[in-house]
Amino acid sequence: MSAAAGASTANRSRVSRLKLTPFSTVLWLLLLAIVVLVVYPLGIAIVYEFENIVKSFGEITNGPLSRTVPTVLWNTAIVVFGATFFALLVGSILAWVNERSDASLGFIGQLLPLCALIVPPIAGVIGWAVLLDPRAGLLNFPLRQFLELFGITSRVGPFNIYTMTGLVLITGLYTVPYVFLVVSAALQRVDPAMEEASRTSRAGPLKTMMRVTLPAIKPAFAAAILLGFISGVSLFSVPAVLGGGARIDVISVFIFRLLQAYPAQTGPAITLSIGLLVMVQIMLLLQNLIAQPGRNAAISGKGFRHTPVRLGKLRWLAYALAVLYLFATSVLPILGLLLVSLQPFWTPAVNFATLTLANFNFVLFENRQTVSALINSLTLGFIVASFNMLVTGAIALHFNRNGVARRIADIFTALPATIPHTVIGVAFILAFSREPIRIYGTTTILLLAYIVMTISYAARASASAAASIGTELAEASRVSKASDLRTLWKISLPLAMPGLVAGWIMVFVHTVGEVTASAFLSGTHNPVIGRVLLDLWNFGNFPQVAALALIITAISTTLVGIMLFITRRGQRTATS
Amino acid sequence: MTSPRVSVRNLTKIYKTKRGSHVALDNVSLDIDAGEFVVLLGPSGCGKTTLLRCIAGLEEPDAGEIIIDGKLVFSSEKGVYVPPERRDLSMVFQSYALWPHLSVLDNVVYPLRNTGKSSADASVLAKEALAKVGLGDYSARFPGQLSGGQQQRVALARAIVSGDGLILFDEPLSNLDAKVRERLRLELLSLQSQINFSAVYVTHDQIEALALADRIAVMDVGRIAQVGSPEQIYDYPNSRYVADFIGSANEFAGTVKSVGDVLTVETAIGELEVGNFHSDLVAGQPVWLVVRPEHCSFDGVGEGYNRFSGTLVRTLYLGASRQHFVETAAGELVVTTQTPIAVGEKEPVTIGCAPQRIHAFPREV
Numbered sequence: 001m002s003a004a005a006g007a008s009t010a011n012r013s014r015v016s017r018l019k020l021t022p023f024s025t026v027l028w029l030l031l032l033a034i035v036v037l038v039v040y041p042l043g044i045a046i047v048y049e050f051e052n053i054v055k056s057f058g059e060i061t062n063g064p065l066s067r068t069v070p071t072v073l074w075n076t077a078i079v080v081f082g083a084t085f086f087a088l089l090v091g092s093i094l095a096w097v098n099e100r101s102d103a104s105l106g107f108i109g110q111l112l113p114l115c116a117l118i119v120p121p122i123a124g125v126i127g128w129a130v131l132l133d134p135r136a137g138l139l140n141f142p143l144r145q146f147l148e149l150f151g152i153t154s155r156v157g158p159f160n161i162y163t164m165t166g167l168v169l170i171t172g173l174y175t176v177p178y179v180f181l182v183v184s185a186a187l188q189r190v191d192p193a194m195e196e197a198s199r200t201s202r203a204g205p206l207k208t209m210m211r212v213t214l215p216a217i218k219p220a221f222a223a224a225i226l227l228g229f230i231s232g233v234s235l236f237s238v239p240a241v242l243g244g245g246a247r248i249d250v251i252s253v254f255i256f257r258l259l260q261a262y263p264a265q266t267g268p269a270i271t272l273s274i275g276l277l278v279m280v281q282i283m284l285l286l287q288n289l290i291a292q293p294g295r296n297a298a299i300s301g302k303g304f305r306h307t308p309v310r311l312g313k314l315r316w317l318a319y320a321l322a323v324l325y326l327f328a329t330s331v332l333p334i335l336g337l338l339l340v341s342l343q344p345f346w347t348p349a350v351n352f353a354t355l356t357l358a359n360f361n362f363v364l365f366e367n368r369q370t371v372s373a374l375i376n377s378l379t380l381g382f383i384v385a386s387f388n389m390l391v392t393g394a395i396a397l398h399f400n401r402n403g404v405a406r407r408i409a410d411i412f413t414a415l416p417a418t419i420p421h422t423v424i425g426v427a428f429i430l431a432f433s434r435e436p437i438r439i440y441g442t443t444t445i446l447l448l449a450y451i452v453m454t455i456s457y458a459a460r461a462s463a464s465a466a467a468s469i470g471t472e473l474a475e476a477s478r479v480s481k482a483s484d485l486r487t488l489w490k491i492s493l494p495l496a497m498p499g500l501v502a503g504w505i506m507v508f509v510h511t512v513g514e515v516t517a518s519a520f521l522s523g524t525h526n527p528v529i530g531r532v533l534l535d536l537w538n539f540g541n542f543p544q545v546a547a548l549a550l551i552i553t554a555i556s557t558t559l560v561g562i563m564l565f566i567t568r569r570g571q572r573t574a575t576s
Numbered sequence: 577m578t579s580p581r582v583s584v585r586n587l588t589k590i591y592k593t594k595r596g597s598h599v600a601l602d603n604v605s606l607d608i609d610a611g612e613f614v615v616l617l618g619p620s621g622c623g624k625t626t627l628l629r630c631i632a633g634l635e636e637p638d639a640g641e642i643i644i645d646g647k648l649v650f651s652s653e654k655g656v657y658v659p660p661e662r663r664d665l666s667m668v669f670q671s672y673a674l675w676p677h678l679s680v681l682d683n684v685v686y687p688l689r690n691t692g693k694s695s696a697d698a699s700v701l702a703k704e705a706l707a708k709v710g711l712g713d714y715s716a717r718f719p720g721q722l723s724g725g726q727q728q729r730v731a732l733a734r735a736i737v738s739g740d741g742l743i744l745f746d747e748p749l750s751n752l753d754a755k756v757r758e759r760l761r762l763e764l765l766s767l768q769s770q771i772n773f774s775a776v777y778v779t780h781d782q783i784e785a786l787a788l789a790d791r792i793a794v795m796d797v798g799r800i801a802q803v804g805s806p807e808q809i810y811d812y813p814n815s816r817y818v819a820d821f822i823g824s825a826n827e828f829a830g831t832v833k834s835v836g837d838v839l840t841v842e843t844a845i846g847e848l849e850v851g852n853f854h855s856d857l858v859a860g861q862p863v864w865l866v867v868r869p870e871h872c873s874f875d876g877v878g879e880g881y882n883r884f885s886g887t888l889v890r891t892l893y894l895g896a897s898r899q900h901f902v903e904t905a906a907g908e909l910v911v912t913t914q915t916p917i918a919v920g921e922k923e924p925v926t927i928g929c930a931p932q933r934i935h936a937f938p939r940e941v
């Protein structure tokens with residue numbers, strides 16, 4: 001009896017308690033390391049730079065920065081509000097069309113939220129820049145020729161991407177998926193009986209939408225707006241590419257410039273970073289308040305099938321909008337990149353006789369910087385994705401879903417998602433360029449930054465993979481006399497595999513296409529794709545930029561395709 | 577004296593939630609003998625699943641003891657907790673809980689492999705078990721390719737294959753439609769007489785409980801209200817709660833007038849003689865009288881029957897029987913008969929019922 005009792009204590013944690021097994025100890029240590037990676041750099045940076053921070057208040061309020069900082073903040077506000085407004089309009093129309101109308105978007109509807117994964121934003125924005133550059137834009141040029149037919153001649157335009165409008169629209173394009181996802185999810189949860197009751201009470205489809213559907217998903221709109229703000233203030237790639245030409249600085253790029261200046265203005269950089277961090281935290285807090293369950297009692301949580309609203313001729317308009325969106329985020333920029341990458345040098349008048357693959361050859365095999373950037377990024381992506389999925393997958397499958405251990409682990413892994421990448425970049429630079437941990441300029445610093453930045457994605461993917469299994473399957477294994485770890489290995493892991501692989505791909509693609517922290521932390525000794533793309537762009541090596549951007553787009557698209565294939569097959573086996 | 581297969585002693589389980597703690601089991605004791613089919617019956621949320629999961633080891637109780645086959649598997653005092661994989665029992669889930677990535681055969685083989693059987697032996701035993709549930713030809717399929725009834729049969733095969741002889745069932749039939757449910761119920765019984773396993777079977781369907789059980793344990797919130805054979809529970813409920821929960825019951829309030837061989841009770845419809853009562857009732861005590869609709873009649877009024885009058889309000893034809901609603905001075909009363917009656921709606925009727933069919937329970941005022 002005593003042997004059984006002794007051995008059994010080890011299994012208690014599984015049931016209700018926070019007891020440590022060797023396996024869970026390792027998991028806790030890894031989690032702790034990740035938390036340290038978030039807290040330590042920020043803390044150290046603040047401690048070391050304390051005097052500079054204090055001094056920077058003066059510089060910002062009435063010193064040399066008092067003129068630029070307000071402008072930067074104002075620009076940021078315009079970009080964020082404009083982009084969010086645009087995304088809210090487009091994203092919620094698309095979501096409504098997809099969920100409620102007979103113009104269900106099918107496969108396009110599935111692709112929409114993945115746009116930013118299929119074409120990394122950095123590739124998308126460079127693609128748009130080569131299309132709508134006022135002089136050499138590949139779209140502007142034929143438009144000018146067309147206008148000449150009517151006697152309108154001009155050497156520039158008609159469009160200019162290097163403007164506030166350009167900045168707002170392109171940022172908006174990449175904010176649409178957030179809105180689409182949030183609003184779709186909310187629409188799925190509204191009981192159709194509510195809408196049908198309204199229809200039978202003699203309200204038309206439009207009135208029903210305005211009076212019943214929209215009020216029911218108001219919290220979702222609020223959440224979507226806040227998400228738009230958060231992603232907008234943190235977005236770096238779009239303003240980094242367009243802001244230079246437009247002479248418009250937004251906060252994330254401005255912080256970057258402060259650190260790049262000579263001498264580096266570390267004080268203002270960290271002060272503004274902390275400001276950014278605080279702002280994002282406040283918005284997250286607001287979002288949590290809004291997303292409180294019970295606030296939207298009308299929503300009943302079951303998956304219903306709706307009688308779709310008939311759009312009639314408007315259906316084609318809906319399709320057109322969806323297709324236009326896909327074109328704007330993917331097809332057009334890719335075409336632009338393709339044309340530029342095949343030219344010896346970028347001209348708007350494409351001479352098809354001179355097209356060549358030389359740029360791809362150069363980027364892939366000859367240019368030392370791009371070759372090592374590719375190798376570094378892909379290697380880092382592989383390590384980061386594997387590590388993060390392993391850790392979060394083990395946590396999600398091993399710790400009981402409602403247990404205390406799982407809740408603590410969830411808080412730990414969700415923490416990094418609340419910190420803008422700019423802030424992580426700044427903190428890592430300041431903390432890791434000095435003793436005791438001097439790793440600035442190495443690939444290790446990138447590895448650590450990427451792990452921190454993507455752990456939350458990984459955790460979310462793992463949690464949903466684990467949640468899709470249902471507790472009873474694991475319990476059935478336990479009463480079939482399989483131990484804890486055997487259940488994990490034989491039942492939970494194989495069942496969660498499709499979800500975990502999908503998560504792996506997501507983390508990999510994010511890492512390879514990452515620009516913000518890459519810009520801060522990568523250099524000539526540790527080049528990665530994000531940084532090299534920006535450098536090549538700033539130095540004017542446009543055909544090479546285009547080729548490199550296309551290469552990572554191809555990698556992302558292929559992987560996301562595999563991911564869609566896996567998850568769709570997973571859904572089939574689960575429902576058949 | 578043979579000891580019971582499962583012995584649950586003074587089990588208490590408290591769930592702690594954000595809104596405070598919830599006592600799901602409050603000092604529950606229950607024995608299950610070898611080869612016995614015990615049904616846990618009770619309304620939703622009364623703790624049936626919790627009790628089952630505590631026996632299985634999927635939940636750790638807060639106090640009490642559980643002994644399975646003479647082996648202590650849980651004791652709060654001695655700090656013993658044996659995890660599910662080392663308790664000799666198997667379980668059938670409401671959702672079937674078949675593993676979708678394993679074939680039917682592999683699902684059934686799995687428990688055997690976990691106890692160290694060779695894969696050849698396991699395969700032979702699993703095929704035998706599948707044949708027993710009538711799925712011999714389905715071993716290569718995957719769970720997703722089976723109907724609900726077939727899936728639950730696979731789950732049954734998986735439960736009997738290890739030969740532990742103790743199976744826990746958590747509402748195994750409630751996801752199936754009525755016809756399949758009835759057939760599986762019969763198959764379950766014949767399977768049980770073949771291999772003679774002990775069963776703890778959770779349901780909130782009283783028909784299922786009456787049909788399957790050797791003994792029924794009726795649960796009230798967190799505790800067992802009465803344990804007994806189906807006949808005992810149905811004919812001799814020990815409380816108004818049990819009488820109400822099993823079958824349907826007419827109830828009326830009254831006051832004890834005198835206590836003797838029979839109880840005489842003063843009610844709004846006159847003085848009634850009551851045959852079933854607890855001996856500690858005293859004169860003057862308020863009571864509830866309970867009588868089942870099929871124990872009341874209009875015509876077969878025998879010697880010594882209670883008699884009272886009312887007005888027939890409505891008759892519902894239910895196929896096998898007829899349900900009559902009668903307005904009396906003590907409120908509405910339901911009478912069930914097998915044959916049609918000669919009385920029309922809105923006409924006066926006389927109702928009779930035998931004193932030994934009426935139960936009296938103390939009434940709080």
Ligand SMILES: Nc1ncnc2c1ncn2[C@@H]1O[C@H](COP(=O)(O)OP(=O)(O)OP(=O)(O)O)[C@@H](O)[C@H]1O
Pocket residue numbers: 591592593598599600618619620621622623624625626627780
């Ligand atoms: N994990 C849990 N955390 C908190 N409370 C719980 C938990 N599981 C069950 N409860 C509560 O314990 C009580 C008993 O639950 P249990 O599942 O045993 O009921 P049940 O009798 O099986 O009901 P049903 O017939 O609906 O299945 C319920 O009030 C339930 O809300």
Ligand SMILES: [Mg+2]
Pocket residue numbers: 624625626
């Ligand atoms: Mg239950």
